[in-house]
Amino acid sequence: MKLATPRWWYVRESAPAPITRALLTPVSWIWAAVTANKIAKTVSVDPGVPVVCIGNLTVGGVGKTPIVREIVRLLRAAGIEAHGLSRGYGGRLAGPVRVDPADHTAADVGDEPLMLAGDMPFWVSRDRPAGALAAAAAGAQAVVMDDGHQNLSVKKTLSLVVVDGETRNNEWPFGDGAVFPAGPMREPLKAGLARADAVIVLLPADLPSADPELLALFSGKPVFIARLEPAAPPPSGPQVGFAGIGKPWKVERSLAAAGCDLKDFAPFPDHGAYDEATLEALARRAEDFDAGLVTTEKDWVRLPPQWRERIKAWPVRARFEDEAAVEVLLTSTLSAHPREGGEPS
Template structure:
């Protein structure tokens, strides 16, 4: 059973009891030690083409996938992902007949406009993509995975700091907090950070920028690719931080009558979808969800539920291109 992301990880005024905090601290030390040991002992495989890793230092909800999509589009690259939640171990290229149950929700979503490879063994997946002609590989996640030689490592950071929220919590490592590893260790292996802001936030938090001072920072905004549909809507999302989807819909002008959060990568049961439909009927409303959630819906429900696409828009595209240019395919770079 998947568990929802604890909101207290990210909110300063919400914290667990001292007893729970004490119980979670020793496992967090073990997690941090094991992660550092795995990274130090890695023997990365070079697939023979540039590998751009787009990862993060927290357990999820930073907005990594839209950044992966934007960078892969710019580079004309192939996406490599683990395919979380899918039954296929790979390596395989995602095809139109694949479902989220086969390869995971994010690969299905990304494969609508990009070549996407799924592989639990990242090194094998990178080699398969390169052998199939991928000029550049954009690896979705894997900042803590040492199995593939990375040409460029980016970490995506959630820049939404309203309502006393903090992207890194108090800096504690999982399960005592949201960090996959200590922030200093994660940034030490990064070439740059992508600070992803919601569309309606004017500027990044200065304190957050100071915490990222050891690396170059690119600012991007999560923009709606299209406006929400008119009229009342019942929204739902099973992502890392579902409360952010609710806020974004409201900020985009959606007349949100109700919103239901679910755990990340949640597999929707027919009974749950029926309850959502009943709730929409009560409000004479439509149903709306994220592209990622829509990819997990049974085909019969897709016609009844509106996907709401978003994209990462970089504030300084020239700075992004300068960072990526050395890793363009030779012919595109003029070589």
């Protein structure tokens, strides 16, 4: 059974669940120690091509996948044959396998890989080094890895950490800094930042600027601001929305900010499957408002085929404020990566 992301994780002050936090804190100490030990003992495999890791410091959604899509787009626009790579969370295939949207389903390869494979060559592999090697053997000149900042099994040329930059309503990307399960952190902030080459702060389209207090945490690291923007207007007319992502409440906010006539919204756990009973209940709720149904692209690919005809997907894209600076970082770093034999790529 998948559980929804606790919203109280992201409250910086006056936590509404102090007893829960206290009970989970000893478990968080164990989690942090196990993570640190695993990182220290892992031997990295070099697949022979540059690897760009798009990772994060917290559990739950921060917007890594839209950043992966945009980084691959920039690399391919620069003439670099970039492939995506993921462990394929939620999929049954261990891989390495190249995702084919015509043949695979979200149950096979996971929802995010299936979504991204429509835009780029994309691989899933629970053994990440094997996946990177398979991509390289298939002609990839660079591999962009979705997630894996805490996984050092693949040698990374560039480690980019994505941070959710939305800090309103007393929400803070790192909560009070507690490590999972007492808070959202995968590892302590200082430890995670030490392995990052740069930070990407992702803002919603309607937030004017990043919080200076948040940016101050990343002093000494290059920081790039990106915005999550609608790739198309929301569906017209009244709508009932739903989403099963790390922070579903952010989809609700974004739809409303984009002008959607949103009558109701239902949150679900990240990566969760939608059974017929759930979808029928959503359809009845939409009928109550004489409304349509709208969800994210990531949720839409998890729907049964017959329901995709009844539910609209609302696409969003990440765009960098200083795209040229990101291109310089990518091309300069990757051009210095030595191929096997020591020659620059």
